[in-house]
Amino acid sequence: MGIVMGPNQYGKAEVRIVSVNRDNPRHTIKDLNVSSSLRGDLDGAHLTGDNGNVLPTDTQKNTVYAFAKEAPIGEIEEFALRLGRHFVGTADGITGARILIDEYSWERIPVGGTGHDHSFARSTDEKRTTAVTIDGDQAHVVSGLKDLIVLKSTGSEFWGYPKDKYTTLSETNDRILATAVTARWRYLHTDVDFGKSFESIRATMLEAFATTHSLALQQSLYEMGKAAMEKHPEVAEVRLSLPNKHHFLVDLEYCGLENNNEVFFAADRPYGLIEGVVKRDDVDEAPQAWYSLPQF
Numbered sequence: 001m002g003i004v005m006g007p008n009q010y011g012k013a014e015v016r017i018v019s020v021n022r023d024n025p026r027h028t029i030k031d032l033n034v035s036s037s038l039r040g041d042l043d044g045a046h047l048t049g050d051n052g053n054v055l056p057t058d059t060q061k062n063t064v065y066a067f068a069k070e071a072p073i074g075e076i077e078e079f080a081l082r083l084g085r086h087f088v089g090t091a092d093g094i095t096g097a098r099i100l101i102d103e104y105s106w107e108r109i110p111v112g113g114t115g116h117d118h119s120f121a122r123s124t125d126e127k128r129t130t131a132v133t134i135d136g137d138q139a140h141v142v143s144g145l146k147d148l149i150v151l152k153s154t155g156s157e158f159w160g161y162p163k164d165k166y167t168t169l170s171e172t173n174d175r176i177l178a179t180a181v182t183a184r185w186r187y188l189h190t191d192v193d194f195g196k197s198f199e200s201i202r203a204t205m206l207e208a209f210a211t212t213h214s215l216a217l218q219q220s221l222y223e224m225g226k227a228a229m230e231k232h233p234e235v236a237e238v239r240l241s242l243p244n245k246h247h248f249l250v251d252l253e254y255c256g257l258e259n260n261n262e263v264f265f266a267a268d269r270p271y272g273l274i275e276g277v278v279k280r281d282d283v284d285e286a287p288q289a290w291y292s293l294p295q296f
């Protein structure tokens, strides 16, 4: 019997990088938050302090910046694949890598009806995301988005739920449904036009949210994942995390006014949290290692 070292990984978290393409006067920018984690033969580091296989996290950070200069960043999935393959291909004892990238969106500032060449505005907190896992010579891509805030002002009901002595919630045939979408979808392979696929999956999920007459956020979740997967054979599963941003009808009785679903109190907490995986029944689950630390 003894104490051993379990699964582990290490790297540099949240390398913030803004890259300006100045090839012509109409600049383009990429604004990224990049995290790298390396896995492999790291027992020595943990058990005896032997750093022979520990490529410093500082070097990992420098590699991110250098790669942004050496070749165009491209889609975040491509950049993450390049970085991950580099670490696994060149660092002694490193057999796996996980690269996480969040991309912040910038839009050109309209000036006289057209977008300005080198001035940008960020009007949303929404991020495009990817998590690339390199395992030896295998590569796996899970992409998605975070903080896409959506709201339906009608077309949402919630009733038919069990009631007990603690229940106070009234059934409703017409309520506001609002959420901040976090979605992650797992690609079956890496031979994908990642930019096109992202735009289409995002648009398809939004359309499903809008057009589903919702009897619960759970039903909207399934319809959003299903619609994306029906259009995208390259996707094996979609994981969704949907906080139910409750909007409570304000009782305007105090001043003798009727409230016909017009005035709401937007609560920030607590919130329902509706989460689920929509998947193909003929495709195996991804190993947990593609989502976080192996075996965690």
Ligand SMILES: O=c1[nH]c(=O)c2[nH]c(=O)[nH]c2[nH]1
Binding pocket: 158, 169, 215, 216, 217, 218, 244, 272
């Ligand atoms: O769409 C909903 N799903 C729930 O599970 C739930 N629970 C709740 O109180 N309100 C709602 N709304």
